[in-house]
Amino acid sequence: MLVELQTEFFKLAKKPRTYIGPSALMCLLALIIVAIKYGHEFQYMQERLARDFIISGSFANAAFLTRYVLLPPVLLMFLPLFSSMVFGDLLAAEAADGTLRTLLCRPVTRIGIAVSKYLLGVFYVLTLTLGLGIAAYLLGAVFLGRGSLLSFFGGIWIIPEKAAILRLFEVYALVALGMVSTGSIAFAISTFLSNSNGAVGGAVGFITISAIIGGIEFFSSIKPYLLTTYLLSVDRLFTDKLDTALYLKSAEVFAVYAVVALIIGLIIFQKKDVLA
């Protein structure tokens, strides 16, 4: 298994595509920084807040930027899509290129190959998500300045800087786990589709359908089991105190989704005929 993992890391480091995702996220951060620093929207918000509160400095700081990145457009679209692309590509791209055939003609176990690839995906997505948070905070500190986190959820919450850093880390870790769950679904789909596009489409479709179902009253009984229920609950973790029960429940659901999807993927991969 160690050898398989080593070779996977070697391939990851050498593959040009590896660096596209982080570069895209850096571009995204740069655009958000420009929007916060120079956009009328944030200046207007600052002025509105200043009418009712005494604000020293700007609320649009490093902590705000790091938290802003976790709002639904990025959290529900960009990160799941990216995570699905990473995980969906792990086996399916090799199957499509034929390298899986060459790989499986060596004395390796299918489980060893699949698990090492999955672990690589976990490493990559965790690094990317946590890296995004760290990069957002550091770039925010340089271009926007540091300070307390002003959070809007059922009111206005002010989380002091040190507590905000810890909170952001906790939430990013949870989101990273959520992205592993999303990716795991793509991984499971890719084992029987042998097609990375299908796997990405399937996983994103799954997330989209979950989000839609979660919003329909008729399906309220299954809402506590939906992945998106907890991805969309990230906002609720930015109040004065961390909602530990919600945090742990979210982590549990993400972990269950990831483990179940991994097991399904491994069973399918172990039994499938390699025809590509």
Added chain:
Amino acid sequence: MNNVVETTNLTKNYGNRCVVDDLDLRVCEGDVYGFLGPNGAGKSTTIRMLTGLVRPSSGNIQVMGRDMPAQRSCILREVGALVESPAFYKYLSARDNLTIFSKLSGEYDSDHITRVLDIVGLLSRANDKVKTFSHGMRQRLGIAQALLPSPKLVILDEPTNGLDPQGMKDVRELIKRLAHEEKVTVFLSSHLLNEVEQVCTRVGIINRGKLVAEGDVAELLRTEVEDVEIKVGGLKKTREVLDKLQWVKIQGESITSGDYGTISVRVPPEQIPYMTRALAAGGVDIYSLYPKLTSLEDLFFELLEEDKNAG
């Protein structure tokens, strides 16, 4: 001699479609075994089952005395395989690709990688990325990859595909060298009949998933009667003489000019001297007489035709 590959009642179905049907193959140690068949005959599926990529629907596979797929990893330590077109990581160099596959075989040896690259003539391009390689070069790299585990059995699926004539010749020489000098058993799937005839010691011919013939190449090509072409002066006289010989069957004739031409006959090989003497005694001028040898191609199409008629 030990069987290196032995399949018993090997069958593969995809839904209702039977791709490999009750196949019994025997590949002995030291064989260069040619696996012949038209497109869609089931060659690649058989090879995929031999390498554990595809699971049989029923039947047994023994490779070097071990069960495939139950002891797949053990078997593949001693087997090198090139299944269909060679596939590599295009963003890596030839050496990096071989390093990966070598490490996965648990036998990483940098010198051995250099050696196999040298064998296939890619040493000078070892550090170039595979994406810059031609199809022929990738084919050679595929063979190099198959040689990595210092195999006792090499399974090659159409290894000369896409190679130029010199490349094809080189690969055939390499296969012969592997068999004779390295004592490697070679299982070679090909649709190039002359290639199999040149390289292989035994053949198995598969059609519509069934084995229609298997045996030594020389044995399969040995016939009880031989076709002979005789260039003569005096076609009429020749026919008169040959008509009197009961064991000679005239197959056809072509006139060159006037009474000169070539006559084709089927005759038992041991009777050829008597036939020659009879012709000379009958006043026939013989300009040349040469046997029309049965080729693997003739045999192949004959067997396919028989199989078609039987089916």
